[in-house]
Amino acid sequence: MTTLTAKALQSAIDDGRLAFVGRELSQLAPQDAAAILDAMDEGDRTIAFRLLAKDDAVQVFDDLSSTAQAALISSLGTAEVADAFDHLDPDDRAELLDELPANVAKALIRSLSPAERETTAVVLGFRRGSVGRRMSPEFVHVFPDDDCRTAIERIKARGRHAETIYTVPVVDHQRRLIGVASLRDLLLSDPDTDVAEHTKAPIFAYAAEPAESAAQRCIDRSIMAMPVVDNEDRLLGVLTLDDAAEVVEAARDEDEARAGAREMLKTPYLQASTFAITRARVVWLFVLAISAILTVNVLEIFEGTLEQKVALALFIPLLTGIGGNTGSQAATTVTRALATDEVTTSDVVRVAGKEMSVGVTMGAALGVVGFLVAGLVYDIGIGTVIGLTILSVCTVAATVGGIMPLVARSIHVDPAVFSTPFISTFCDATGLIIYFSIAKAVLQI
Known part of the structure; x- marks a missing residue:
């Protein structure tokens, strides 16, 4: 647990000790660095983010709140954060685009590779507040008539770009969801047995249903990755447990704010x-x-x-x-x-x-x-x-x-x-x- 605080970094920036700021941030885990940057004033946050190494900046940007991400893009310009934007998961990318002015959002979308642009468009095609908007369209699926050896090879070949590989959706050749299989079961089973023998009935969500109810179901049943399907049961993406936790936490914060007769602030109170x-x-x-x-x-x-x-x-x-x-x-x-x-x-x-x-x-x-x-x-x-x-x-x-x-x-x-x-x-x-x-x-x- 780091003892470094946003106030300490802001004080160092005010004193011109930029080397100290860069060194301290580089020694933190990306999540800790992002938490500190989130709590900083916008101007100091921009300076601190510039001091990060490129690879560190990409990881820290991924863990920032969407409000802080949008503020950085406004401060730095789209060109300086295009690489970090490209490395975001499609669901996080869609959430950030909602925070940005239309012209900035269009510029960032144009900076994406064709493949990333396509996966982002899948998520953006659903209304805000739906689980389709929060799912990741990057996943690995297998077929029930595959043997475990073939399934593992498929996961190895495509898993690098997937959101998660621990829970693997099983679909038919029309991409309709049949069930899910555990990576553990596939790895530890006889390589010649069919995936169908290790397939369990799925707990899934329809893309159009509210994200909060789907996320709560995901958490209550401790599902690592919940398949998300369309009205014809075709697999569209997965909602991971960490994304579900974010959805539920955001909904709880909003409910608490409205119960107190106010709207939720998008930035820390002092900022x-x-x-x-x-x-x-x-x-x-x-x-x-x-x-x-x-x-x-x-x-x-x-x-x-x-x-x-x-x-x-x-x-x-x-x-x-x-x-x-x-x-x-x-x-x-x-x-x-x-x-x-x-x-x-x-x-x-x-x-x-x-x-x-x-x-x-x-x-x-x-x-x-x-x-x-x-x-x-x-x-x-x-x-x-x-x-x-x-x-x-x-x-x-x-x-x-x-x-x-x-x-x-x-x-x-x-x-x-x-x-x-x-x-x-x-x-x-x-x-x-x-x-x-x-x-x-x-x-x-």
Whole structure:
């Protein structure tokens, strides 16, 4: 584990100790050097990258974030990074091209060899967010009627340029996926036995399906390389375990950001401009401000009720807080279940039923406590209102919070968008309506 930091390198660059910077970076593993460059300011990063030897630069560039790669290309120009760009895997290359201006992206594509241009075009042909966009079209496949000797020779001949060779797709002569074979099994078996004897049923993904769900399946089942096929089961590429981990981590970061009512920053916090941070937050604040008007309108509608029983106002924060938290808990749980394929949009009735029963159980427990405390401090009437409201709010909030992610998925919207911010605002407004309706019925006001 290196003790070298981005701040130390930036300080050395400021002091003009460029030889020290180049020497220190050259002694690091490419992943460690990339992590340090990612954390540096754009100008210092460009200087540090120039100090790397050509071969080191190619490897470090491969491990940089796509945002840092795009910034380097903008700073250095396409000619200086064309070699590093050519050495990227096609899926990483496609991700980088998404970050670049169109004219720069075209220039880089033109710098590729015809073969690399073709493999990149395969990945770019799928929509963003699909597993087809994250797969690698560079793989080695074998045929079931090959013997193990022939299969190993094929892997040796073509494996150098493949993304991985440890899990080998087995296809028929129309390139339709039949199964997968382990390189270990092929190497250790009798060379004269057929590949078919070592072929296992494949766990695969369709190229058009969301990358997050395919990646989660890959991780959950510890698949080294998941085959990716088209609608006719023809093999297109593979999603490797490390790429799947990147997809899941990026999706988790985005969900956490949206649950906190903001967009994810593409650069480290200290490097992000004031405008970038503001843009990541302000849109959500506008949405929440507009949504919060509903709460104000509800309070205005029941203003007369509050005037007759001022004590009711004291419990508003408690009830809205319980409703918002209950709804957010349900939404987060179901969003996670969607991501891991534990539920689908067709399970909406089952999810609603389960969350309703959970809401009733939690509401009953909390409602009893609310009834006792409010009844002792004020009177039985207030206690009854609080107890019934908590029971009702928990039931509604859990049910709505549980089905909203499913509704979002069905209309092709990120379920995280419907998590904490919107659920909380919805529960605030509906919770107040329930609260004052019960109060008017019980207290006859």
